[in-house]
Amino acid sequence: MSANKRWDTIIVGAGHNGLVAANYLAKAGRKVLVLEARDRAGGQLELHAGGQLRPDIVRELDLTRHGLVAGTPAPYISLLPDGRRLVLSAADAAATRGSIEQFSAKDAQRWPEFVAFMDRTAAFLDAAYRTPMPRLPHVSLAEGLPLAKLAWTLRRLGGKDMFRVIRAMSMSTIEFTEEWFESEELKAAIAAVGIHGFTLGSMSAGTGYTLMHNWLNRGGLGHRTGGTAQIGDALVAALKANGGELRTSSGVQQILLHRSRATGVRLNSGEEIPASTVFSAADPRRTLLGLVGAPDLPTEFVWHVQSIKMRGSVAKVLLRTDGAHGLPAGTLVVAPTLKYLERAFDAAKYGEIAQHPYLEVTTAGDVVSIHMQSAPYKLRGADWVDARADVERIAIETLAEHLPVLKASIRDVRTITPRDLERDYALTEGDLNHGQLILDQMFFMRPLPGWSNHATPVDGLYLCGNGMHGGAGISGGPGRNAAQALLKV
């Protein structure tokens, strides 16, 4: 690499969104450099056993050619205390029906209608995530047309679905699922997806929306399995093919400004790299307060950035086993009742680790990956050095109650606490989503009202991570949207 090469765009962070943005810019002929603090690309992808990039991004960036494997649909299985299992499988309608019938014949009958409704809802949400959010109230024609189109998409759902969608956004999953089903087991299994990854409970307003969001990203309740691990590598391969560059072990210390315009970055090593524009795939708080710094931003804006709600409450417990863990393939959950989920969330409110947590478990070969809620970033009267062992114990015990052979199969345990997520993966307060997906932080309010179009008060600095509109999850949507926003200018 020539030291004096002039970059069009530097991208901070080689997570999936940073890489997606970089690819689109490189494809459009921009000279792009991606800087990653860690020694490898992919960000938090390595923590997730499930999750897919949006299909149109896979297609447009030709990622299959670069080694991306499409995930395959797998069942969603709720493990119940009495040993029964509720198995919901998109691929096997008859089996799903039979499984729900164990709990309610009425619900089994209603299920296909529910899935169809959720799919239509997800399609609308998908359209919303592709539509740039305007600055209110002076919506320009360029912003207004896509918005009008989006409103039309909503209208086209028909009066009944349209209101269902609008209402469900602010409802709690308990309210939402009660309007569809009677079986507690089924309602809780659905609600679990609504709170997955968020510091919310089944009774929190707005979990109707997060349910839709996760349904969209997963393509249903369960994850497609396989492929997640290759996303990072495929994106890097594509980037190279598009002429972009990636430098790992190159943490950015500062975004450089000249007269409130971004002019490049300074690395931890002291090296300064100039560029015409800077993209940050780091979370908004870290980018704006950490990499730019409050003194260079308007006071009121700083205040708003400080109050972005980042509150991670997820811990990951990864088990390397000898293979005889006894887990079936698919997405497994410990979410027996709606109140169980709410109680697991209650703990987070008071800075405690849930003694009876909500678990979602996936397997990749010998590795069992446990997602555990709640394990809040801010613990009260304890610190994460001591609490790590508690999380490990509670997660394993809770799962082993359902799978007695599990314990004997464990060879090695790696626990990632919210503190680790912050330190090792640069996720402020351990928030996997770069900001909670709550009603006052979505659409035109994500990350901040008036700033959802990827620009910032610093000219030439754009945000492209999960903290943006359409973010939270592995869709890559914000990365693509940000690149489009720049390319349009």
Add this chain to the structure above:
Amino acid sequence: MTSSNQYDAIVIGAGHNGLIAAAYLARAGKKVAVLERRDVVGGAAVTAEPFPGYRFSQFSYVVSLLRPEIIRDLELPRHGLKILPLPSTVTPMDNGDYLAAWDDHDLTRQELYRHSPRDAEASDEYGRVMARAAKAIKPILGLVPPDPSSLSLRDMMRMLKVGQYAKSLSEKELYQIAKLLTMSAADLLNDWFEFDPLKGTKSASGIIGTFLGPSSPGTAYVLLHHYMGEIDGAFRAWGFCKNGNGGVSAAIASSAHALGVEIRTNAPVQQVIVKGGRAAGVALANGDELQAKVVISAADPKRSFLQFVEEKHLPGEFVQQIRNFRVRGSSGKVNIALSELPDFSCLPGEGPLHRGAISISPSMEYIERAYDEAKYGQFAKNPYIDMIIPSMIDRDMAPPGHHVMSCFVQYAPYDIEGGWDDAKREAFGETVISTIERYAPNIRRAIVGKQVITPKDIEAIAGITGGNIFHGELLLHQLFFLRPAPQWADFRTPLPGYYFGASGAHPGGGVMGAAGKLAAMEVLKDWK
């Protein structure tokens, strides 16, 4: 049938909204009857005398939200409405200290400064921001919600009005409103303040009448809803009605009566009579039938659509939506007759605190934990309590030297585990007394009588399904064009000639009267 049983309009329910709707219709020259199930008018705004000589605002107990134009239009002061200011709020603290907000700005600031200089600095700005937001959102209270799925001219015009309103706001105001509509009271207050008793007391406005805790999204709106009141043009002022909240109802009833409205008490409605697909009158429980060109229900949505109207007259989808409407009562009331004033250890002796509100709300976490108990089906063991002593403001409320104290309590769930019974009511009352006792040790010996009202009692006495004081929770998905059901938020119903104008309609509850007035206006529009 005699002509005396023929009306232009019949209003079901003589709560404040029903009376207001009737008064506006009579003012427009219509012949109107109001039918009330009970022997008193007022609905949930009534004054009762459970113990001789001690009078209580039985349910709702303060005024602030009553729309000023209604007070003007119906000349309520001439009919006896007199609002006495509630000057202060005192929050006793667990360490024996207290937090007070007096009616003097400088004193209040000094007082807060004593606890937290930072919060004292922030407080004025917070007040300005909230008042601005409340002012900005207020026009919505007077709008008829459009049906966004409709392409009719009428709805397009309404949409246009909402659009015009939105355009009148600045960018900042719009964002502020959007945030306040969606965020939690806890997030809002944590952004501004640090002092727990201050946050606890302020957050209480965000949970009153809802089945949510301060950290639940959507509670900031409920908080704002309580900021929209004004008395004599003073924003955010709360007052107490001379003779209790029954005084509000009496004034409206008197005004309605003067305008020619016939008010019949002890006249429970059995059913709305439907003829040729139109509401044509009502049948009373005693078998009498009354005819009218239109019928307006001021009862709650469940009663209005699931009880008064036979299911066959309404679309199945609509019926389902009304069934889904959330009306979970979450609050109770304990009305206490006292031989002496409660002596608060934080401010001993009789003092100015007794003339204002006294709030048991030491922190937001205290209230959140109270909510946690309620959501799992128990009443809170450490509840939020809002106390006022009306006899300090209006001496006529109690015998000389004695007092009445009204305690609004949250949370007490309607669906308590195992159901409400006398033992649980007693235990609930005892919990409230012992909570107050922690701050005012003399309370127990001062009690002459106490009336404990659970959500179940609110349902039984005031006729509000679920015992929810707003006839339906102020949840985001139950506001504006979704209240009480999508496509039917314009005070009309799927049954022609049948209208709906109570707290379960836009803009929701509190002794506000906007729904009753708006419904009457829509009735008159259709008349032409």
